[in-house]
Structures are given as C-alpha cells and as structure tokens.
Amino acid sequence: MERIPTFRKGGVHPNDKKVLSNGMAIERLPVPAELIVPLSQHLGAPATPLKQKGDTVVAGEKIGQASSFISADIHSPVHGTIADIKKVTLANSVVTEAFVIVPNAENPLGNWPEQPYDSLSAQEMLAIIKDMGVVGTGGATFPTHVKLAVPKGKSVEALVVNGVECEPYLTADHRLMLEQTDLVLRGIMIVAKITQPKRIIIGVENNKKDAIETLRQVIASNSYPITVTPLKVKYPQGDEKQLLKATINREIPSGKLPLDVGAVVLNIGTSFAIYEAVALRKPLVERVVTVSGEAMSTKRNLRVLLGSKVADLIAFAGGVSHEPDKYISGGPMMGFAFHDDQIPVIKGTSGILALDNEPAMKAPQTPCISCGRCVAACPMGLQPTKLFRLIDNRMYAEAMGMNLMDCKECGCCSYSCPAHLPLVHGMKLGKRLGRK
Ligand code: SF4
Ligand code: SF4
Structure with missing residues (x-):
C-alpha cells in the first residue's frame, strides 16, 4: 500500500468545504464594463505607470514597468481606454495607484496562439517570464523570474510543485489540475529546463484523488520525469516549509529559503501562468478564482480578467442568499476580510468567499x-x-x-x-x- 506522508510538527484539520465547488468546471466571467488594474499586485515595489488617462491600450500591452529587483510588470487585460488613474485600497489593505480601463465594446479580448518554444534557452525563457509579469498566484505573489533565477554555485535537487491547495473552500488549482492537466505539466517542464532539478515532485493532498489520477495518466502518456506524491490532508501543508518536509523530508532553517536546502517550490496556478507566458507569450492578465461560501447563491470556479471587481464575480454567482458573517478574499485561514465589493481581483486572488461563522467561533473571548x-x-x-x-x-x-x-x-x-x-x-x- 502507498505510504501517505505529511509534515510532523503542528497543523490542524479544518472542515475543507471543498465539496461546495470542486465539481464546478471553470467558466469564463464575461468582460466587465470597467476594470481596476492596480500597479501593486505583487510582493515588492509597485510598478511605474507607463500610460496616462485617455490613452488607448491593447490586450497584453505593458502598462506598468517593474521598478526594482523585487517587482513585476503590469499589462492591460483588454483592448480599451484608460478612463482614469486613481488610488485604491486592496483587500490586503495595500493602498496603490490603479488604472481604470474601459474595455472596447467589440472584441475586447486578446488572442494568443501557441508559438514554438522548445528551442528557447533557459535564459530566454526566464526573460519571457519576467516580461510577462508572472508572479506566484498562490497568494504570496513573489515575482517568479526572481524565484527561478538559481544563483551561481547553487543547484536544485528537487523541483516541488504545490498541488496541495490546503485552504478550505478553494478549488481553483484542483480544477486546473483536472481541466488543463497537460498545460500545467508543460509549465512545470519549462521550469525544469530553467532550474535543472535532479527530480520533480507534485505534492497533492489526498482529498483530490481525481487530480492525482489524471496527473499520473498524462505524465505517463507523455513520459514526463515527474512523480505525483499524495499527501495526508493537513493544514498548512501548502506552505513551502511544510510542503518540503512532507515531500522531500527537508527542513528549511529559520530565516532561510527553499533554495538553501536545494529546492524550488511553485504552485499549480503559477505553472499554468508560466506555460501561457512562454508558449503563448501571454502576460498574466487573468486567473482562476473560486467563488464560494455558505452565503454565496451558487459556487463557481471562474476564469477572471485581472481588475474585475469582486462585485462582478458575486453578481455572476447570483449574489448572496443571505447576509454573510464576513466576506474574504483568499482562503478563510490566511485570506483578508473585505467590506468594499468594488475592490479588484489581482494576481494573488485565489478566492472570493461569503462565509457564515462556525457556531463555535461566535462564542465570546x-x-x-x-x-x-x-x-x-x-x-x-x-x-x-x-x-x-x-x-x-x-x-x-x-x-x-x-x-x-x-x-x-x-x-x-x-x-x-x-x-x-x-x-x-x-x-x-x-x-x-x-x-x-
Ligand atoms: S499564526 Fe504564527 S504563531 Fe500561530 S500557529 Fe501559525 S505560525 Fe504559529
Ligand atoms: S487558551 Fe491559552 S494556551 Fe489554550 S490555545 Fe488559547 S492561548 Fe493557547
């Protein structure tokens, strides 16, 4: 029988509530009337604006330039016009400038056919990932080109892909593993070409057995050198430290990074974004977001243009059936409570939840x-x-x-x-x- 590992120290087992949305195939949110595209959607310095009010933009055009080593470019998700530039407060309380973009009424979306990429060198691939503004989509939003630039003298023993999605309610990565299996795996193989790991492992919690099976089938039919490791369900296994302990039995010492123990970690959504960046030359201008929670009328997994307002996602799901105790951007354990439904979806937005508190949580301190x-x-x-x-x-x-x-x-x-x-x-x- 297959041994199912996990990390040892601490952790909890919240009710994962994934059944609410894990059967919902990814749908596209219609293009909203207006997008709010912030210059700070990533860890590090905000991008510098390259456009002014009144300028026209095309889908995928760079509209914000990375302003330091830890920063990322920002691109227009649509063909349209910059109607305004204004200050906004994001769900994580970051205050930043944002472009207000009105999409063209006809044909607002870009078209990115696949281009040959096998002959690109690792350095060329890394440069494309930087140019396409890819950051970690799991929530940390660390610029991916920085993470994948392995310093001279260091080598990568293991590339560990985070298919854990351990936060309750969230099922966006689960759906990507099921519906875009080969493209996610191709993204992982691009990262393997860049980082040259000795082995590649995808860790997936055992509450996603269909994803484990699908990944294994597609890996076998393409002869990819990738192992899928089922993991016991335990929160916070999606954290790099716990994931590396569970998959390769490595401890990251205090203040150190995965590379210090010979590992590179990236998540499923980021692998998909890397495929789109390198194979389609498509910037990170949309992502999959889970819309769920007891109070949400219907539960969805939506492919959403960045800059779409939270209100657009909730309206598409049919609104709320009753007033929730709280709205959360992200997962309930590490996400951010918000009160303004005009905030935009950004590169790190994994979920929009309308939650009722558990009865036990309503008890006083x-x-x-x-x-x-x-x-x-x-x-x-x-x-x-x-x-x-x-x-x-x-x-x-x-x-x-x-x-x-x-x-x-x-x-x-x-x-x-x-x-x-x-x-x-x-x-x-x-x-x-x-x-x-
Ligand atoms: S929030 Fe901080 S202190 Fe609390 S369990 Fe997590 S790591 Fe420990
Ligand atoms: S009651 Fe005190 S010791 Fe017990 S979990 Fe709460 S803070 Fe920790």
Missing part, C-alpha cells in the same frame, strides 16, 4: 486557560500563548527574541484556541510593530 493547544498546533514550533502575552504588553523586542518573525500567520493557533483569543492578529501586529 475568555481568558487564556493555559491549555497549550495553540503550541501544539503551531507548525513553526512557536509559543503563541507567550508571544501573544508579550505583544499585548507591548514587549515587541522580547517577542522578536522568541522568533516571532518565523510566524507564517497561518492561523492554526487562533483556530485551536478554546478561549477564542485573536492570536494570529496579535502575531501580525507584533511583527509589524516589532520591525520598527
């Missing part, structure tokens, strides 16, 4: 009972209860001394706490104030 559950749940081996107390008492330096910066903000501590203390919010605050 009570004092810590020193049960230790948060400590047992922390996948980083931290002491959330002690850290929370230090941060509450503004003892940030002391919290830093207890490795607060290792906190991944995964929310396992808050999820486990019977006193309903806002532990992860405390960690976020402590990290922000402790850095000053």
